Amino acid sequence: MATPQTGAGDPKRSLELLWREYGAQPSRPGPKPRLTVDRIVEAAIAVADREGSCFGMRSVSAELGVGAMTIYRYVPGKKELIDLMVDRISRFDGIQPDLSQLGWREGLELLAEGTWEVYEAHPWLLEINQRRPVLGPDSLAGYDFALSAFEGHDLPDREKNLVVTAVMNLVTGTARQYLLGDSADDAPETTESEWWKMQAPYLEKAVASGRYPRITVFADETAWDISAHESMRYLLDRFLDGLAPRMEAVRRAPEGPQ
Amino acid sequence: MATPQTGAGDPKRSLELLWREYGAQPSRPGPKPRLTVDRIVEAAIAVADREGSCFGMRSVSAELGVGAMTIYRYVPGKKELIDLMVDRISRFDGIQPDLSQLGWREGLELLAEGTWEVYEAHPWLLEINQRRPVLGPDSLAGYDFALSAFEGHDLPDREKNLVVTAVMNLVTGTARQYLLGDSADDAPETTESEWWKMQAPYLEKAVASGRYPRITVFADETAWDISAHESMRYLLDRFLDGLAPRMEAVRRAPEGPQ
DNA sequence: TATTACTGAGTACAACGTACCCGATTCAGG
DNA sequence: CCTGAATCGGGTACGTTGTACTCAGTAATA
Structure with missing residues (x-):
């Protein structure tokens, strides 16, 4: 038979492997x-x-x-x-805190921080270009965990998805911006500060040219000294601030029927 | 001489090329x-x-x-x-609207939408793993443009940077999640709906197993039918909602000294 | 025991980025 | 004008990548 179908990139095989059963296989010939x-x-x-x-x-x-x-x-x-x-x-190895005991905000913060930690531990995750989201058992468990943050609130399912993906995309976007360099890849090359020192003369010349009138902040070093995590938290905190009124509006009454 | 220094990945060469001068070169031998x-x-x-x-x-x-x-x-x-x-x-070819005439919110929305359009036009941008942000003439002009959204507000420089990078990371994160598949790359493979149809039986079985108690929303198809742009806007809108009080607090008096 | 399916290793190929070499070309100095 | 030097374009080739294919060895079934 020609081409024993070791075809690369077959999503069906991915799914089969992801959801593979661990039951005892029927004994078969061969080693x-x-x-x-x-x-x-x-x-x-x-x-x-x-x-x-x-x-x-x-x-x-x-x-x-x-x-x-x-x-x-x-x-x-x-x-x-x-x-x-x-x-x-995506598997969550630690103890899963009970998000329903916490408020929605703490729950989503925990989700963001947890995702962030995964990226910190495995920066290569940011470099791979996932064609499509492959929902395996562990990813699905993570999503299920995330949804528990909304307990006690009558947010429509659709909006729950919007919020959860928003939080994850927010973390991913920031992590990508800052954490990519940490991945060893092929070129250790230069450190962060060396890189800026290298760019500085060009940037200073450009700013001096007057073509970038609003970029005068290079004088203040501290204005650019922003850590990756701080950047993520700023975005997350504003997002949650903006989400707060909506969450209050759909808060379910504590005792009565929904 | 050995190894004429065609060394790959030299940031110095990148910078030289980015900021290359277009002045008339002194005539030199050779074709x-x-x-x-x-x-x-x-x-x-x-x-x-x-x-x-x-x-x-x-x-x-x-x-x-x-x-x-x-x-x-x-x-x-x-x-x-x-x-x-x-x-x-990153070069902005169209007419640059005067952000200072608009409000800060409209300005940041325009920044986000502009960035989004760039990703839509060039999805491959999402696939390349930029080690470090290379600030060339065009990127710098974009950043300068973005900063104009804060005119009339006394936001500290540091926080301006936080906000601008937040908006860009927010767009990038969402775009990456949704727009990667649009890039032709090597495998056209399956469409979005085909992919979900393929995953569906596994997901349904998983949900039916009861291990994912909160994921019961697969019944409602519309809950998952979220467009990329809608997802980005939701995140952006909440972020701007959350930013609003801060921006109001630092609004500069229209006529008087700061 | 004979059959059969399956395993693990080795070989090999196409595609990639790019180092290197060489003939052709055009300027500067005589 | 001619000569030397510097540069350009193209061809060849190498190392590395993912992986298709082949083959010998192994172990459960009939």
């Missing part, structure tokens, strides 16, 4: 598999944490101590492996 | 260059618009009708070319 999909995913995450998003399949194989092509027996291709890695990363 | 850096950048953008961010240097060469290696006479490497492309894309 027992030495690896498992889980071990490969864990190894790939370890490699990506170390090498950045441009990790190679050969590195994953080496990490597992197997031949270069061996992992292809378990995973159809790199794209699918990344799908699995992304879902695995 | 006149057939290309210019600008033509290469324009061609590369055209190719990226067509092929996605995974455009190849050979495609750019072909677009210009020159040999594969010829463009390396003008640009040190792909990274630097991308830096130039990013800055070029």
Whole structure:
């Protein structure tokens, strides 16, 4: 048979792997598999944490101590492996605080901070270009967890989705802006401060040219010394401020029927 | 001499090219260059618009009708070319409305919508992993333009930067979530609705399992039918709602001294 | 025991960015 | 004018990437 359908980028295979069943397989001929999909995913995450998003399949194989092509027996291709890695990363290992005990605001703040921590731990996540959101078991659990922040409020389902995706996109956008450099990738190159020192002469000359009349703030160094996390919190806090009136409006009466 | 320093990823070369002078060069021996850096950048953008961010240097060469290696006479490497492309894309071609005539809110909305349109026109921009923000002439002009939204308000410089980056990160985050699929890249694969149709059975089974108690909204299709732009606007509007009190507090008196 | 399916490793290929070399071209100085 | 030097464009080739394919070895079933 030609082309045994190891076709790359098959979403169906990704989904099958994501939602794979762990039940006992019927015994089949042939040697027992030495690896498992889980071990490969864990190894790939370890490699990506170390090498950045441009990790190679050969590195994953080496990490597992197997031949270069061996992992292809378990995973159809790199794209699918990344799908699995992304879902695995979304798993919330710590204790899940009971968001319904907290207020909606604290809940969403926790969601944002949790997402932020994931990006800090695995900056390569920001570099991969996820074609479509792959909702695996762990991502779905995270979404379910996020929705618990709205308990006690009669926000329409549609708006719940808007809010949750807003918070996540807000975190992602800021993280991308600031945390990308932390990923090792291929060029350590220059540090943050060195980079600005390098740009400074050009920027100063540009500002001096008068073509950028409003950018005169380079004199004040502290105006540009903004940490990634502070930037995220500012955006988050204003967003939640703006959301507050709406949440108050849909607050459910504590005891009575809805 | 060994290694004539065609070193890739040199930020200094990027900066030199970004802020290159257009003055008449002193006449030098050798044939006149057939290309210019600008033509290469324009061609590369055209190719990226067509092929996605995974455009190849050979495609750019072909677009210009020159040999594969010829463009390396003008640009040190792909990274630097991308830096130039990013800055070029940031150029605001249309008429710049006078933000100072509008209110701060309309100004920031215009900034967000403008950024959004850039991403819609050039989705590949979302796929490239910019190590560090390269502030070229056009990016700087955009930033200067953005700052004009704060005229008539005594917001501290530091907070201005927080707000502007917040708006841009907000747009970027949402755009990335939704617009990535529009980039042609390598796999047209499945459409949005096909993808959800493919995921549906797994999600339904997962929800039915009871492990995700709060995700019961899959019954209501409309709850998930959220357009990219709507999602961005929701986040933007709440953010601006939250920013409003602060902006009112720092509003400068119309006539009197500050 | 014979069959059969499956595993793991090795080889190889296309595409990528780009280092290097060489002939052709055009200016500056005599 | 001629000569030397500097530059340009193109071709070739190398290392690295993801992965298609082949083949020998293994273990459960009939």
